[in-house]
Amino acid sequence: MTTFDPLQVRRTVLRMAYAGSTVHIGCAFSIVELLTVLYRSHLRFDGHDPRATGRDYLVLSKGHGVMAQYACLHESGCLSAEEMQRYFGDGTRLKGLADAHVPGIEATTGSLGHGLSVAAGLALGAKLGKTDQRCYTVVGDGEINEGTIWEAMLFAAQFRLDNLFVLVDKNGFQAMGTTDEVIALGDVGGKFAAFGCDVAKVDGHDEGQIDAALVSMKAMQNGRPKVIVANTVKGKGVSFMENDNRWHYTRLDAGTYAAAMAELEGAA
Amino acid sequence: MRTAFSDAIVAAAETDSRVLMLTGDHGYALFDPFRKRCPAQYINCGIAEQNMVGVAAGLAKAGFRPVVYGLAAFVPLRVLEQIKIDVCYEDLPVIFVGDGAGFVYSHLGTSHQSTEDIACTRALPGLTVLSPSDRYEVTAAMQLAFESKGPVYLRLGKSDRGDVHTGPVSFAAGELLQVRSGSGRVAVLATGSMVRTAVDIVDGGLVADVWSVPSIKPLDRGALEAICAEAESLIVMEEHSVHGGLGSVIAELVAGLSRPVRVCRIGVNDRFSRYCGTYDYLLREHELDAASVARRIAAFGVAAA
Numbered sequence: 300m301t302t303f304d305p306l307q308v309r310r311t312v313l314r315m316a317y318a319g320s321t322v323h324i325g326c327a328f329s330i331v332e333l334l335t336v337l338y339r340s341h342l343r344f345d346g347h348d349p350r351a352t353g354r355d356y357l358v359l360s361k362g363h364g365v366m367a368q369y370a371c372l373h374e375s376g377c378l379s380a381e382e383m384q385r386y387f388g389d390g391t392r393l394k395g396l397a398d399a400h401v402p403g404i405e406a407t408t409g410s411l412g413h414g415l416s417v418a419a420g421l422a423l424g425a426k427l428g429k430t431d432q433r434c435y436t437v438v439g440d441g442e443i444n445e446g447t448i449w450e451a452m453l454f455a456a457q458f459r460l461d462n463l464f465v466l467v468d469k470n471g472f473q474a475m476g477t478t479d480e481v482i483a484l485g486d487v488g489g490k491f492a493a494f495g496c497d498v499a500k501v502d503g504h505d506e507g508q509i510d511a512a513l514v515s516m517k518a519m520q521n522g523r524p525k526v527i528v529a530n531t532v533k534g535k536g537v538s539f540m541e542n543d544n545r546w547h548y549t550r551l552d553a554g555t556y557a558a559a560m561a562e563l564e565g566a567a
Numbered sequence: 568m569r570t571a572f573s574d575a576i577v578a579a580a581e582t583d584s585r586v587l588m589l590t591g592d593h594g595y596a597l598f599d600p601f602r603k604r605c606p607a608q609y610i611n612c613g614i615a616e617q618n619m620v621g622v623a624a625g626l627a628k629a630g631f632r633p634v635v636y637g638l639a640a641f642v643p644l645r646v647l648e649q650i651k652i653d654v655c656y657e658d659l660p661v662i663f664v665g666d667g668a669g670f671v672y673s674h675l676g677t678s679h680q681s682t683e684d685i686a687c688t689r690a691l692p693g694l695t696v697l698s699p700s701d702r703y704e705v706t707a708a709m710q711l712a713f714e715s716k717g718p719v720y721l722r723l724g725k726s727d728r729g730d731v732h733t734g735p736v737s738f739a740a741g742e743l744l745q746v747r748s749g750s751g752r753v754a755v756l757a758t759g760s761m762v763r764t765a766v767d768i769v770d771g772g773l774v775a776d777v778w779s780v781p782s783i784k785p786l787d788r789g790a791l792e793a794i795c796a797e798a799e800s801l802i803v804m805e806e807h808s809v810h811g812g813l814g815s816v817i818a819e820l821v822a823g824l825s826r827p828v829r830v831c832r833i834g835v836n837d838r839f840s841r842y843c844g845t846y847d848y849l850l851r852e853h854e855l856d857a858a859s860v861a862r863r864i865a866a867f868g869v870a871a872a
Binding site for chain 1: 587607610612613615617618619620621622623624625626627628629630631648649652653656657
């Protein structure tokens with residue numbers, strides 16, 4: 300039975316990262332609960348028919364967290380165990396950033412500030428087509444340095460896209476340091492509210508809070524785009540990765556892999 | 568040309584409700600007929616071109632046929648990365664219209680002039696690049712664009728220099744259109760506004776075939792080989808940089824031929840406009856007016872009859 304268990308998802312991410320000797324582990328760990336709640340309870344998405352007409356869309360605008368989405372797509376039946384195990388092998392299609400040629404991935408991101416605009420277009424398409432589709436998108440707090448994020452929010456408010464749900468992964472870090480050190484964001488929720496959005500704030504690792512915010516915001520069909528500011532921990536789930544930005548770049552070795560996996564298995 | 572463009576998008580939108588017109592708050596008056604007849608299909612995205620292209624990608628994924636309109640200096644240049652990643656990588660059927668290409672906005676300066684857009688767009692895999700020379704070619708280009716299953720960039724330059732053709736034309740992707748016949752020894756290949764200039768020079772006495780090249784990418788290699796089977800000299804003319812534009816396309820193709828053909832590339836010589844003035848002034852400054860072009864052709868060693 301598919302449960303989208305966050306621990307299982309983190310273990311899958313860790314196995315992929317080790318198999319592929321890849322980076323961005325911390326970026327993936329901070330969005331695990333946001334994705335598991337979406338896939339388990341909200342996203343109308345069939346992993347066996349990922350392009351189905353009428354599906355809800357999930358655009359991972361912060362493409363750097365894509366391993367967490369691969370893990371969820373694996374649980375959905377979209378990606379095989381073999382494909383996950385061969386991560387980063389020559390000639391494989393699962394790349395280090397989200398890529399729309401992969402089944403279940405809606406937009407090619409990683410160049411930051413692109414996905415939200417594409418998501419706004421999908422949401423507008425649903426409105427124009429008079430469907431009840433929703434479009435969810437996950438943006439990073441570092442990513443909202445990009446001017447296009449704010450272009451997209453102005454647009455979404457103007458075109459009354461209350462079917463657009465923006466989940467801000469507010470883990471407080473970006474590539475070179477904390478968000479306060481690099482480009483201080485101030486009141487993130489207040490900024491989105493000033494752009495005409497309904498804003499909720501949640502603990503981004505509390506599935507109950509995430510779910511409750513989505514449930515209540517889906518009921519608010521008032522023309523205003525929805526923003527959930529999720530306070531998260533970069534590297535969440537493995538003690539020595541949490542709030543340590545080196546895990547934006549560091550690759551696992553046998554020792555760190557075993558130590559991290561022991562924590563994720565011990566917590567089960 | 569702009570009327571032909573307006574007529575084409577109104578006709579397309581009226582026959583297909585999936586056609587949407589997106590503008591970055593540009594095109595005053597141009598879209599009046601569209602807004603009047605297809606108001607639900609008109610989307611002013613505001614002065615935010617990058618977002619507009621992302622939105623167009625989303626709309627195309629959702630089954631719509633977006634036409635994205637802007638000045639060529641902004642669409643495609645400012646939004647090149649969005650065109651590459653959001654649209655071309657997935658081969659989405661989005662039509663980009665870059666208006667005022669070349670030196671049309673002669674008084675406004677470098678920010679609004681565009682002489683590098685062909686070079687940038689033709690490097691993007693899967694993107695068709697069209698550059699019509701008159702209203703008849705605009706109509707044909709729009710038809711081709713709407714029939715395309717992938718993305719298209721339509722370059723609109725100076726629009727009031729007089730028609731090249733005497734009536735409606737049609738062309739397939741890659742096709743060249745012959746507009747004057749000479750001896751076959753010299754062929755002029757021109758695109759956009761410079762086709763009219765080429766015709767004027769030939770009508771003034773230069774013995775040469777004149778071909779309009781409305782489809783810069785793809786460009787039919789076989790058609791060019793047929794021209795080069797007879798021609799000793801090719802003269803390429805464009806209101807665009809000599810780096811990466813039609814002249815480069817032709818030179819690249821000719822380089823693969825077994826029979827040597829000389830190529831004279833006439834375009835903008837790797838520099839910005841320093842001063843402002845009328846459109847005709849800027850053409851003279853860049854040596855793209857008819858008299859300067861004739862001089863450059865003579866300097867290349869091709870003399871008028």
